[in-house]
Amino acid sequence: MTRMSSGDEREPENSRLVTAFTISCILHLVFFSALLYLQYRAAEERREFTAIDVSLVALPGPGSPEKPDKELEELSVPEPEPKPEPEPEPIPEEPPEKTKAPEKKAPPEIKEPKKVPDKLVEKKKKPEEEKPKKQLGDFEKTLERLRKQVQEGPPSDLYKRSGPGRFGPGDGDYGAPLSAREQYLVEVVTIIRQNWSFTPQLIRERGKVKTYVALTIETGGVISDIMIDRGSISSYFDDTVIKAIEKSSPLPPVPMSVDNKALRIGLAFTPEGIE
Amino acid sequence: MFSSRIGFFSLLADTGPVVLFVLCLLLFFSVLSWAIILMKAGRIGKAANESRGFLEFFFEEPGIDKVFGETEHYGKGSLARVFRAAYIEYRGLGYLKDRARIEERVARALRREANEEIRALSRYVPFLATVGNTAPFIGLFGTVWGIMNSFMSIGTSQSASLATVAPGIAEALVATAAGLAAAIPSVIAYNFFTQKINAIERDLEDFSGEFLKVILNEVR
Numbered sequence: 383m384t385r386m387s388s389g390d391e392r393e394p395e396n397s398r399l400v401t402a403f404t405i406s407c408i409l410h411l412v413f414f415s416a417l418l419y420l421q422y423r424a425a426e427e428r429r430e431f432t433a434i435d436v437s438l439v440a441l442p443g444p445g446s447p448e449k450p451d452k453e454l455e456e457l458s459v460p461e462p463e464p465k466p467e468p469e470p471e472p473i474p475e476e477p478p479e480k481t482k483a484p485e486k487k488a489p490p491e492i493k494e495p496k497k498v499p500d501k502l503v504e505k506k507k508k509p510e511e512e513k514p515k516k517q518l519g520d521f522e523k524t525l526e527r528l529r530k531q532v533q534e535g536p537p538s539d540l541y542k543r544s545g546p547g548r549f550g551p552g553d554g555d556y557g558a559p560l561s562a563r564e565q566y567l568v569e570v571v572t573i574i575r576q577n578w579s580f581t582p583q584l585i586r587e588r589g590k591v592k593t594y595v596a597l598t599i600e601t602g603g604v605i606s607d608i609m610i611d612r613g614s615i616s617s618y619f620d621d622t623v624i625k626a627i628e629k630s631s632p633l634p635p636v637p638m639s640v641d642n643k644a645l646r647i648g649l650a651f652t653p654e655g656i657e
Numbered sequence: 658m659f660s661s662r663i664g665f666f667s668l669l670a671d672t673g674p675v676v677l678f679v680l681c682l683l684l685f686f687s688v689l690s691w692a693i694i695l696m697k698a699g700r701i702g703k704a705a706n707e708s709r710g711f712l713e714f715f716f717e718e719p720g721i722d723k724v725f726g727e728t729e730h731y732g733k734g735s736l737a738r739v740f741r742a743a744y745i746e747y748r749g750l751g752y753l754k755d756r757a758r759i760e761e762r763v764a765r766a767l768r769r770e771a772n773e774e775i776r777a778l779s780r781y782v783p784f785l786a787t788v789g790n791t792a793p794f795i796g797l798f799g800t801v802w803g804i805m806n807s808f809m810s811i812g813t814s815q816s817a818s819l820a821t822v823a824p825g826i827a828e829a830l831v832a833t834a835a836g837l838a839a840a841i842p843s844v845i846a847y848n849f850f851t852q853k854i855n856a857i858e859r860d861l862e863d864f865s866g867e868f869l870k871v872i873l874n875e876v877r
Contacts, residue, residue: 395700395780402696406688584823618823 538611540596540648541657562639567647570599570633571656574649578626578656585616585653592652593623599645605631611648623651672828673806679799679832683792687839690788693781694846700733701778701853707734708860715740715864721871735774735857736864742770743865747872756873763872764865771861778854782847789844796836803829 560568585591594611608627613620636645650657672680711731718724725744731737746766750759807825 395777398696399692399781403689403692405695406692409691410688581824581827584827
């Protein structure tokens, strides 16, 4: 009788183990699903940020397209640190500075620094201006700083035009409809972003990471001539960018309304998104 | 896109077969140990609670026949089951008039049933100890293997940059994390269950002595 009772007990214990195993499987499944969902949410949030950035860059400021550009060019020179600002506005504005620099390089070397220090110096240079003896040294310093700024800016004009909305003349106020070219570039950027993946934990000093990549979109949509104009400090990040672009090929064909030949564009990649 | 953008799972996507095997093994260990934890938590909890209730009833009720009738309500209680087995043995010895022999037979029945009960309660519990002891080492094995591959990739790519080494190490460390995730609950549960089973075992020993005394009083 005693033995029978323990034998009877063992039978349901095995079935209880099976039930518990099933529950455990479900619990693990729920746990991993929750983990997946949380990480997906985190990724989604990050993507939202990039969307905001793009929309800000994409649409030109109010008024005529040329006027604000001039103003912005002037303003872009004195800004010593364009990076902490997530708005990528200062970045496309710097190339004109770069193009100006080499032109003025040969003939009047003193002219350029004369202009710049006046605008650049706000707090620190005021006391320096009071010392005329050291003016020449100041010019050199300013020139050096200016060179550094130009180096930090986009490497070519490609990046000025690459921001959707910045290349179409006379698009008017914010919220104005995008031109066919802009729409196509927005589509391209979206596809590349979708194919872009990297582990943020592997990138240190995210604020300093920025990769400028130039690429050609053939009329059929195939991407060719991918070239890193300026790599970031993280070669891992650069690799992920190249992989994303390669993975995105072929893109949708270039619409006839955009261009009937291959399109050469430049994109700036940061951990926050594509500019 | 979806899977590749997600940090932790993107690490798993690039893992090698050995690390993947280690992770699968640890996942199986984790599932099984949690199944045992769930099952044993219910079983041992009920055994302890019902034993406590039965013990109170046993000391309140003077007649063992009445107590026997009440054992039906304490089906999961260890003490009730041991009592039941010993009572049946005792009643089966109705023809015996020798007190020493009755004591010996009942004591043997008590011991046998108590052992059976402890064995049933402890069943699968050592597996928790095994997981607790081995899972971190299995995870560590996966990590060592992953790091080994990372260093090999330094050799092949001729570059010791963070970009070359870091992904491999990150993948590898997932194995250690998985090992610890499987081991920690197992060790906690093992210690808890062992302590509970030891308490029930002590109760059984004490109860056996008491029960023998009651039976011998009745024989007299």
